[in-house]
Amino acid sequence: MTISRRQFNKGVAFTAGATLAGPIGSAFAARNELNILCWEGYNTDEVLSPFRKLNPGATVRAESGTSDPDMINKLRAGETNVWDLINVNQPWAQGQLYPEGLIKPLNKDRFMPYFDQMLPEFKAPYPLALAGNGDLIGMPQRYGPFSFVVNTDKISRATAEDQGWKLFLDPKMKGRYGILTYDNWNVMHMALTGDQNPFEPMDAAGLETFKKTADAIFGGAKMLTDDLVAMNLALINGEIDAYFTGGTYTASPARLDGASNVRAITPNSGPVGGKGGVVWVELTSLVNNPNPSTIAEDFLEYVQKPEICKAVAFAEGTYNPVSQMANPKVMSLFDSDELDAIQMDSLAEEMERSLDYQIVPSYDELIKIYSEAKRS
Amino acid sequence: MDRLNKRIAYLSAAPILILLLVFFVAPLLVIGIYSIMPQKSFSLLAMPDFSSYSLIFVEGYLKSLFWSLVLAFSSTVILFLLCWPLAYAMAKIFNRFTLIITIAVVVSLFVSENIRLFGWLLTLMKGGLIEGLLRHYTGNGFEGALYNVPIIIFGLVYVYFPFMLFPLMQGIAMIAEDTRQAAFDLGATRWQVLREIELPLAAPGIVVGTLLSFVLAAGALAESKLLGGQTVIVLADDIETAFTYGQNWPLGSALSMLLIMIIATIAVFGISRVDIDTIMGRKRS
Structure with missing residues (x-):
């Protein structure tokens, strides 16, 4: 088969047009996908695989950052249209992300009841999860x-x-x-x-x-x-x-x-x-993505499940308590060595002696x- | 005909030029513009005030620059002295053995720099491979060898070894054996041959190797962090802090520009002294 110069040019023009149209086109498509920017833990298979099974048609990705400011820099550099959830330490969410419009409030009716199942330190109204105007700006988990x-x-x-x-x-x-x-x-x-x-x-x-x-x-x-x-x-x-x-x-x-x-x-x-x-507390917040994911809030609800709480707490790298440990179903998933690793024996008194x-x-x-x- | 040739040359170079403009010059331009923005600005459209450049002089960043350049200079000199005899042997004496050394050195590059440095950390630390074994067999240990300036230089020399060795080998390969023999026949001493024949003829290789090692070492961070325990703070560390914990992109950009300008000056000076084309095997007519 021979290709004439005219045919070749037509092909090139089509490819170029399709490439240019790609990003513009996707801006108007429904997004059945979820991109999470987080500390290590939320990006593991133990956490993501069951969620992928629950949402078979969705693309779920998570990337772990190496520091809070590194992750925030990504949003500042214009990646609010890439990420749907961001998981950083307080006070970045309250002090910088929310005032600068990089994250948006969560549905209080949907999420406030989860605070009732948390340790006493996190019972509603938990001030670090709220903006000055009372908006719920993220859900606490690891601390x-x-x-x-x-x-x-x-x-x-x-x-x-x-x-x-x-x-x-x-x-x-x-x-x-x-x-x-x-x-x-x-x-x-x-x-x-x-x-x-x-x-x-x-x-x-x-x-x-x-x-x-x-x-x-x-x-x-x-x-x-x-x-x-x-x-x-x-x-x-x-x-x-x-x-x-x-x-x-x-x-x-x-x-x-x-x-x-x-x-x-x-x-x-x-x-x-x-x-x-x-004491540090991570908040997972909804990124102010102009083209929001349909499943971002579902994920925030999903990580409240006992087995997922455990997977987040004991992901690879570091091990941490989670605010949901007030729930006996969550607590029963930890063995004595794991509780010793996170110094559960003195955790409550250490929290007492700590400032937020x-x-x-x-x-x-x-x-x-x-x-x-x-x-x- | 010449005009047509020129036009074709420009046209063929156009794609790569555009690529360079977009992927190389544009980011540099963004860093350059950020560096003149007011403190803590996250916009490129604010009124420039050059305050970050004055901060460099007021807040002691010159000390970090000094350490970056001293560490880069020291490691480059050591690398040159270490690599010259080996490169000479590889280019002139070893035959098949050259290939074995080349593979051995190149294979080390397959492992990430941080992991290799962490290997040295485990080797040199108190209770590590060396001190631990010594203490186990003799009962006497010593304080670990880490967290000082010489160990940072050691790390730089170790990591950037291939970047000096191979250009140097290439440079030495360009020294014609006849020229050396002629010099000896005319009564030159070994020292005179080295100084007046070998070094000038291998100069392109020396310049490329030296520049590569120096530029990479001046921007290096992992060696001072992992092996040096940040005994000294290098400029790359300050740049990272400014962009991350400092959330001061203009300051980070100004520090980057400072390093880029110093290194560019040294590179332009170095390259202008030799004919790089010769090492590429394409002698200018």
């Missing part, structure tokens, strides 16, 4: 106290809890600890170490105090890394005896592997109403001071 981690063979749990953040200013600790550089967490924790409230604006004197604390903590650190596996290895092998910024999220993989001397610590006391620990992870009003100034101290 965990997040302060610091010690090797209890070297520093006892009681000593660490009593000393709290001051442990890292103790001259005896110089060169014996690492800093897990989750920068936004480090900022909060350094403020608490300096007896400051990170959730209130700081004046010039406050910033000076913060600088002194940041300099002291970076000055005494043996190592810095943002890799929790590398940090746990250093702790287990005796390179360091503690690390600044960590919690059940970072300690649980080592604990489940048998290193029960790796323990997340929540200080007994602290500068904000007597509390010194901080909120917006840090002086974050811009503090991250500058923090980054300078890190470089010096």
Whole structure:
């Protein structure tokens, strides 16, 4: 068969036209698909496969991010038309995503009843899931106290809890600890170490105090890394005896592997109403996609099922408690080793001693001071 | 006829030029425009204020730049000294063995950089492969070898080894044996042959290898994070922080532009000193 030049040109024109029409055409098509941008866990087969079976015609995809800001950057870069659900830590949803119109409110009639089956800390009206105007901006599921981690063979749990953040200013600790550089967490924790409230604006004197604390903590650190596996290895092998910024999220993989001397610590006391620990809570929110998925809210409802709660809690990588553990059907799915890995024995009291992870009003100034101290 | 040839040449180059414009120049342009936007702006249409560039000087980012360049420079010099004898042997002495070394070096590239560095982390850490075995058999251990500047340089040398070795080998292969022999016959010493014959003739390979290693090392991040425990903060780290936890895209863009401009200047200077066409086997007439 021979193709004439005219036929060839026609073919090229058709292909080009179809390519151009593709993206425009899809903007008007119904979207029986779901794209989830999430922390690791929601993207596993254990979570996604049953949902795919429930929605046979739908395309369900999930991508895990490596940090909250990385995921938020995707939405900021215009990917609101790609993603349907985003799963990030508070306070990003309340502080940035919702005010900037990147996420939209959930149907309260459909989702508020689920709060009744959650642990007491999450009972409605759970303030971190609500916007200032009362809109429900996301559903909480995984959470965990997040302060610091010690090797209890070297520093006892009681000593660490009593000393709290001051442990890292103790001259005896110089060169014996690492800093897990989750920068936004480090900022909060350094403020608490300096007896400051990170959730209130700081004046010039406050910033000076913060600088002194940041300099002291970076000055005494043996190592810095943002890799929790590398940090746990250093702790287990005796390179360091503690690390600044960590919690059940970072300690649980080592604990489940048998290193029960790796323990997340929540200080007994602290500068904000007597509390010194901080707790993170993930919210899964509906992205303000101009062409919304028909099954995004269905997925949010689906992850409330006991077996899916368990799959989300114990996905690969890190292990975390879930707010639905008040439900005996959820709780019965965890064995004793798993409960020990997430430090269930002290979880409730640690939550009691922890502040909610909120917006840090002086974050811009503090991250500058923090980054300078890190470089010096 | 010449005009027609020129026109055909431009036409044939057009697709790749368009591709380069879209996929290479456009992102650079976006970074360039972001770098002059006001702090924390997420729009390209705000009134430019160049504040990010002044922040670089006020907030100590030059220190990170200094470390990036020092680490890149040190690792490049070490790489050159390490690779020259091996590249020489591969180009001039080894026969089939050259292929074995080439395969061995290339195979290492099949494994991701982070995983290879993590392997070194497990080897060098306290209680790791070396210290752990030593302590087990002798009862005496030592503090781990990690979390210092030399180990970052070691990481850079290890990761960028192939990027120096192969261009250098290519450069050395261009040294004609007759020229060397003639120099020796005329009474030149070994040192004179190296300095006046071998190095100038292998210069294109040296420049390509040096540039590749330097440019990659200057933008490297994993070595200082994994092996160095961020003992020093490199500029790539600051760029990542600005784009992520800082949520300050203009600052991240300005820091990127700074690194791009410095590296581009060094690259243009380096390339202008040699005739790169010779290494591509296409000597200009």
